[in-house]
Each structure stands twice: as structure tokens, then as C-alpha cells.
Amino acid sequence: EVQLAESGGGLVQPGGSLRLSCAASGFTFSAFWMTWVRQAPGKGLEWLANIKEDGSDTYYVDSVKGRFTISRDNAKKSLYLQMNSLRVEDTAVYYCVKGNWGDYWGQGTQVTVSS
């Protein structure tokens, strides 16, 4: 059974940083692209970033370029999102997603940016 478990969310002040993690199991992690998607309170879904199977290629939505970094450790079957220079508008539930096609979603981790 595919499982994705996000962690690392919390309350942070504007300008601060957080590192989200996603522990994957139930599939061959190193064989799949991985994705981060977020959902602001009461809003729809927003794709943030993707990373290739071996980590050699990454893509970002314009609103997070230069502030967020996606990475992975295939040996640990883990996906990461380093978030710097956080803004109030980054407040959302952050989801780890298997593949580029929305295959499987984690339960999400809440990030709140507020002073």
C-alpha cells in the first residue's frame, strides 16, 4: 500500500523558514517523479514543485522560485521542501504527491505564517 507521510509544518513568522519532509513507502520511490502541492484555507489546489526520479531536474511555480527548494533522498525514501522567506500568503496545507499525475496524496501538513 502506497503511503506518504508529511511532517515539519507549524507556525512561523513572516520571513522565517521551515523544512517539510515526506516519508514514502509501499512503492519504488526512486522510480517516480515527486510533487509538492498546497491548498490555502478554503481554496483550491496549487502545484508548487516537481523533482525527477534521480533529483537531476526540478521545476517550480513562479510564486515560490528562489524561495523554496525541492529535494529528495532516495536511500531514505524521502522528499523534502525547504521553504525560506515565508510570507503570510504561504499559509496552507502542504501535500506530498507521488508522480506527476496526482497518483497518491499524503495527509498534508499545515504551515501557518503569521506574526
Added chain:
Amino acid sequence: DVVLTQSPLSLPVTLGQPASISCRSSQSLLYSDGNTFLHWLQQRPGQSPRRLIYGVSNRDSGVPDRFSGSGSGTNFTLKISRVEAEDVGVYYCMQGTRWPLTFGGGTKVEIK
């Protein structure tokens, strides 16, 4: 960026009756390899999204056959043949043909 426009925004349905959701794309979602990367997600209240349909019309494992997807190019439809109480939630289309990946704004299905 590809803009996906869903309609209606809200869909009140009587139990046992059919429902239909439209997703229109600002650009053709036909990829150069002949595939169309248009998928449908369901998000029940308080839950994470779950994919129902991939590649326009392919049902994911465990998805009831009352759900079906159709369409091509820029116009796509998700149909529920007979709505059940467990189908309440928000439905999103998403496209993976062109970067960046984008989602429709969602359609909220509720029981009348």
C-alpha cells in the same frame, strides 16, 4: 499557463440521480505522444485529494464504476451515474500535459 475552468462551481444533486462536471482548458491537452494528461480528483470534506480518473477516462483502482470521464482536446467531463452520499465533496480536474501543472478551481458536489 494552462487555465482549467470548471463548471458548475456548485452542484446540488438528489441521491440516486446523475451528475456531470465540465472542465474546459485554455489550450489543447493533447500531448505530442498522443496521450492527454487530464485527470480528475475527489476531495471529501476534511480529507486529502484522491485521484479518480487519469488520462481522461481511466478509472483508478477501487473507484466505483459509477464514475466516468470523457472528452478530448480542450473539453472534458466527469460523470457520476447515480450519486451516493459518499460522493459529497469537491472535484478537481488537473492537467499534466504542459508545464506548469495546473488544477481547475473545483466543483462542490452536495446532496439536495
